[in-house]
Amino acid sequence: MNKELSQKPGGAVPFISLKGIRKVFPDGNEALRGIDLTIEQGECVLIAGANGSGKTVLMQILSGLMKASGGEVRIRGKLLKRDKRNFTSLMKEGILAGLVFQNPDAQFLGETVREDIAIGPINLGLDKAEQDRRVEAALDASGLREKAGAAPRSLSGGEKRRLAVAGILAMDAGIVILDEPFANLDFPGVVQTLRVIRDLKEKGRTVLILTHELEKVLALAGRLVILNRGALVCQGKPEAVLDRLESSWGIRDPRQSCSGVKDCTWN
Numbered sequence: 001m002n003k004e005l006s007q008k009p010g011g012a013v014p015f016i017s018l019k020g021i022r023k024v025f026p027d028g029n030e031a032l033r034g035i036d037l038t039i040e041q042g043e044c045v046l047i048a049g050a051n052g053s054g055k056t057v058l059m060q061i062l063s064g065l066m067k068a069s070g071g072e073v074r075i076r077g078k079l080l081k082r083d084k085r086n087f088t089s090l091m092k093e094g095i096l097a098g099l100v101f102q103n104p105d106a107q108f109l110g111e112t113v114r115e116d117i118a119i120g121p122i123n124l125g126l127d128k129a130e131q132d133r134r135v136e137a138a139l140d141a142s143g144l145r146e147k148a149g150a151a152p153r154s155l156s157g158g159e160k161r162r163l164a165v166a167g168i169l170a171m172d173a174g175i176v177i178l179d180e181p182f183a184n185l186d187f188p189g190v191v192q193t194l195r196v197i198r199d200l201k202e203k204g205r206t207v208l209i210l211t212h213e214l215e216k217v218l219a220l221a222g223r224l225v226i227l228n229r230g231a232l233v234c235q236g237k238p239e240a241v242l243d244r245l246e247s248s249w250g251i252r253d254p255r256q257s258c259s260g261v262k263d264c265t266w267n
């Protein structure tokens, strides 16, 4: 049962709309069982769920990296097709989703950190001055300035994660998806990532965070969505969803270690 705990007034075309999204892998594994979800522009949504609940698969479908077995993704009403021309136009409109991978190694293409960050701005066809401006800003925002000349493969796990975030910042994607953004990060890394998330929110970007670590970030989210075994089982204001947690969903209520949702951040 999908417990819909809050509903925005309808009418307008939603910014992102997922309808009936299903994913069955060739081995018969049914990873997503018909997900309906709409997200408004500028929302910060936290998507939680136990290991294997379908978070990464869902976000790969939303960012166009993976084909769904059924259902549709629309961005501003426009059907997302896995087609290069479609991606280029979405990118130019600034509404393509930038996904920071759970395992960022596969994401790096540049010889150095600086070159890697520049790939997005180059692909966007920006002039050199704007490319440089974005790369320098992303180096600062991610705390990687000292590593600008290093090879991405030589970075530590946490530094790789910072680099993945820097690449997305430099693209200035309209939708930013962070898959387990706190994995491998030390305390300053978590604080820096939270600052990046706050900045994205202030700039009006739509931010989707996939994580188990609710206690680090829930205070920044306007909505909490829970996936369980490939189904969306509950969504709404964080407080209301936490009040209805079921033990079978495999989520720990972060209020056990914070005095309330507002304290659930390391910022």
Ligand SMILES: Nc1ncnc2c1ncn2[C@@H]1O[C@H](COP(=O)(O)OP(=O)(O)OP(=O)(O)O)[C@@H](O)[C@H]1O
Residues within 6 Å of the ligand: 025, 026, 027, 029, 030, 031, 049, 050, 051, 052, 053, 054, 055, 056, 057, 058, 102
């Ligand atoms: N390429 C694949 N082939 C077969 N099954 C897959 C494939 N990729 C993912 N799955 C399965 O889909 C389900 C959902 O996986 P997904 O990676 O989305 O989980 P998740 O919620 O992101 O988990 P985690 O918290 O561990 O990151 C899992 O059962 C997984 O084994």
Ligand SMILES: [Mg+2]
Residues within 6 Å of the ligand: 055, 056, 057, 102, 179
């Ligand atoms: Mg995952």
